[in-house]
Amino acid sequence: MTEEQHQQFRAAPRTVISVDAMGGDRGAGAVVAGIARSAAKNPDIRFILHGRADELERLVARRRVLEGRVDIRGAADVVTMDAKPSHVMRHGKASSMWSAIDSVRNGEAPVVVSCGNTGALMALSIVRLRKLPGINRPAIACLWPSRNPQGFNVMLDVGADVRADEHDLLQYALMGTSYARNGLGLERPRLGLLNVGTEEHKGRAELKAAHDLIASCAASASYDFVGFVEGGDIPSAKVDVIVTDGFTGNVALKTGEGTARLIGDFLRQAFKATPLSRIAALLALTSLRRLKKRIDPRRVNGGVFLGLNGTVVKSHGASDATGVSAAVKLAFELAQSGFTERLAARVASAACVEEDALQARTGSEQKP
Amino acid sequence: MTEEQHQQFRAAPRTVISVDAMGGDRGAGAVVAGIARSAAKNPDIRFILHGRADELERLVARRRVLEGRVDIRGAADVVTMDAKPSHVMRHGKASSMWSAIDSVRNGEAPVVVSCGNTGALMALSIVRLRKLPGINRPAIACLWPSRNPQGFNVMLDVGADVRADEHDLLQYALMGTSYARNGLGLERPRLGLLNVGTEEHKGRAELKAAHDLIASCAASASYDFVGFVEGGDIPSAKVDVIVTDGFTGNVALKTGEGTARLIGDFLRQAFKATPLSRIAALLALTSLRRLKKRIDPRRVNGGVFLGLNGTVVKSHGASDATGVSAAVKLAFELAQSGFTERLAARVASAACVEEDALQARTGSEQKP
Numbered sequence: 001m002t003e004e005q006h007q008q009f010r011a012a013p014r015t016v017i018s019v020d021a022m023g024g025d026r027g028a029g030a031v032v033a034g035i036a037r038s039a040a041k042n043p044d045i046r047f048i049l050h051g052r053a054d055e056l057e058r059l060v061a062r063r064r065v066l067e068g069r070v071d072i073r074g075a076a077d078v079v080t081m082d083a084k085p086s087h088v089m090r091h092g093k094a095s096s097m098w099s100a101i102d103s104v105r106n107g108e109a110p111v112v113v114s115c116g117n118t119g120a121l122m123a124l125s126i127v128r129l130r131k132l133p134g135i136n137r138p139a140i141a142c143l144w145p146s147r148n149p150q151g152f153n154v155m156l157d158v159g160a161d162v163r164a165d166e167h168d169l170l171q172y173a174l175m176g177t178s179y180a181r182n183g184l185g186l187e188r189p190r191l192g193l194l195n196v197g198t199e200e201h202k203g204r205a206e207l208k209a210a211h212d213l214i215a216s217c218a219a220s221a222s223y224d225f226v227g228f229v230e231g232g233d234i235p236s237a238k239v240d241v242i243v244t245d246g247f248t249g250n251v252a253l254k255t256g257e258g259t260a261r262l263i264g265d266f267l268r269q270a271f272k273a274t275p276l277s278r279i280a281a282l283l284a285l286t287s288l289r290r291l292k293k294r295i296d297p298r299r300v301n302g303g304v305f306l307g308l309n310g311t312v313v314k315s316h317g318a319s320d321a322t323g324v325s326a327a328v329k330l331a332f333e334l335a336q337s338g339f340t341e342r343l344a345a346r347v348a349s350a351a352c353v354e355e356d357a358l359q360a361r362t363g364s365e366q367k368p
Numbered sequence: 369m370t371e372e373q374h375q376q377f378r379a380a381p382r383t384v385i386s387v388d389a390m391g392g393d394r395g396a397g398a399v400v401a402g403i404a405r406s407a408a409k410n411p412d413i414r415f416i417l418h419g420r421a422d423e424l425e426r427l428v429a430r431r432r433v434l435e436g437r438v439d440i441r442g443a444a445d446v447v448t449m450d451a452k453p454s455h456v457m458r459h460g461k462a463s464s465m466w467s468a469i470d471s472v473r474n475g476e477a478p479v480v481v482s483c484g485n486t487g488a489l490m491a492l493s494i495v496r497l498r499k500l501p502g503i504n505r506p507a508i509a510c511l512w513p514s515r516n517p518q519g520f521n522v523m524l525d526v527g528a529d530v531r532a533d534e535h536d537l538l539q540y541a542l543m544g545t546s547y548a549r550n551g552l553g554l555e556r557p558r559l560g561l562l563n564v565g566t567e568e569h570k571g572r573a574e575l576k577a578a579h580d581l582i583a584s585c586a587a588s589a590s591y592d593f594v595g596f597v598e599g600g601d602i603p604s605a606k607v608d609v610i611v612t613d614g615f616t617g618n619v620a621l622k623t624g625e626g627t628a629r630l631i632g633d634f635l636r637q638a639f640k641a642t643p644l645s646r647i648a649a650l651l652a653l654t655s656l657r658r659l660k661k662r663i664d665p666r667r668v669n670g671g672v673f674l675g676l677n678g679t680v681v682k683s684h685g686a687s688d689a690t691g692v693s694a695a696v697k698l699a700f701e702l703a704q705s706g707f708t709e710r711l712a713a714r715v716a717s718a719a720c721v722e723e724d725a726l727q728a729r730t731g732s733e734q735k736p
Contacts, residue, residue, distance in 0.1 A: 082567075147631065159564055162572050196527055196618040199450075204530050204615060231622030235630045248619050250564040251612075254599030255620045256551060259627040262513065262603045266662050270655040277655040284639070284648035291631070291638040302484075 018103035021051035022096040024115030032059040034324020050096040085123035103309035111311040138307035147237040159250035168209035175306040182337040192229030194244035302327040386471035389419035391463040391484030399426040402692020418464040443467040471680035477678040485665035506675035515605040527618035535576035543674040560597030562612035669693040
């Protein structure tokens, strides 16, 4: 950037998104194409872009819409998809991922977007941003196409940690409902705890403890607890937020995506089977596009890391321009709503909430 | 039955299926309609039908195809969908479910089909049929529409038990591959262990132990172990059998079903959106039916309980005639292949298999 460009950047609209340009499967080209798409749609957005400076300068120069709206930060290293998180934590200082997270740490941007290695991104985010006071395990929340008016449900944790006890699950409940309030505009989200049956006697022992704990905090934390829900309820209209451990959530998320891909492929094959069905497909094109748009995983692209001092949006590794742009849109909306601060406030009150619940129960148990 | 009818029954084709006619959401009418459909398609099949005698006699009399092929056993009680398994075990002796299982116990039929309460059916099956020697936890296996030539993959456990250690998972591997051999005709099934990543360092500790144990038994148990697989791989062509604990498997199964239903509903809505799309839907009808047939959950209707002295096929609670008929077909095929005996033989060899593997490992560890 020239000095003039720097002045332009500072004078430009206020919402800054820090973007890790490297580490996705499709390289920096897809990321720059994605932010260009977002920039064209949304004049109130600018970017700090981290990666190999020469490559990024060349890519950004080609997009007029990005002129004066991108601040490039050179970072020589790239975190690969198969890098071990522990290795990246020790040796990743010169990586674009580290640099992108540090823009949030330094207060230059309220949110960071990366298509890179999830495990490394979580590990670096925890080290550089630190966990919110009172949070034991940060979580990854995803959006799930649903029958609800808002079009999506929130599920967490979908893979930050393979274990969660009842206290973690309560924190997920508080963080997930806070996300639904700020990301989906739901005033009083309905919350469900994922289990293998809706009856209270079913499932694992830690889930029964979590059930009671989450129920007892519902009133003070402003959510409606609908109790246990099953896998089939994840996209349903009976719940807005689904809470589970990161192992189960990750399997459910990937199973849902895999099922959607399978049906999409079968649908394509069905429409190719005969000449008549090919004609039908042509006529049905608009309808099929309408369907595709509703369940397109790129549109719900962006797992959000919750429980850190700063917001991290993880875009799919294979994201194309559409996917990156969707992740940037989510990041922008969360930045606009002051999500990081609201979530911090919510979690800060959580300790008291849990204590209140505990006291209320102990109190009632002490009664004759 | 008159004496003449009894003689007809005994002289009729040999494969007998014991059917619990009660306890499904749609009542005995759907069950009798389902077995009539199977009887019409398959002359080599007859039934022992358990439930309220007067109701069943009336329903069976209406179907000419069932004439002389159904032996009705009166059972006054019905196990309801919300009955607790422990209650049914103590007080369920007069139920159609108990009676249906006892036909297998007594050797009158090699396999029983029920649409009733899964938990109660499993509990009664364990009590009345008993576990195979060497089996710690029986499992429920389901068929999953897949990209493989056989059209389906096998997954287990999908809900018999919420926990499984590495020894249980090895037994599931042996039972699941045996089922794939006899139910899907695969000589050397490829087996995967469900996890949140395919790298060996990912996931829970007990999964790493199971990974090594299952790998070391592959050669002697005649399956190919492909290692860890993810949720997205369940319907894939890279694996035939997927092994997991009953909690994760149940969530995955219901998530997959829920996703398929959601997409189906969205597809219908997309085709109803405009007059043109309604015309397109008419033209696309054959293609859409082709798709529906491939992913119709009624066609893969029938979770099989593995690890017992006898085969139990659990049909969906909401099964209609098509669903019941699919479950009967599966039961028939398993009976024809002598599945119960083959599985028992496989499991009997499992203890040695595991011991061999252990010795091989200890031996190799002792080497310098």
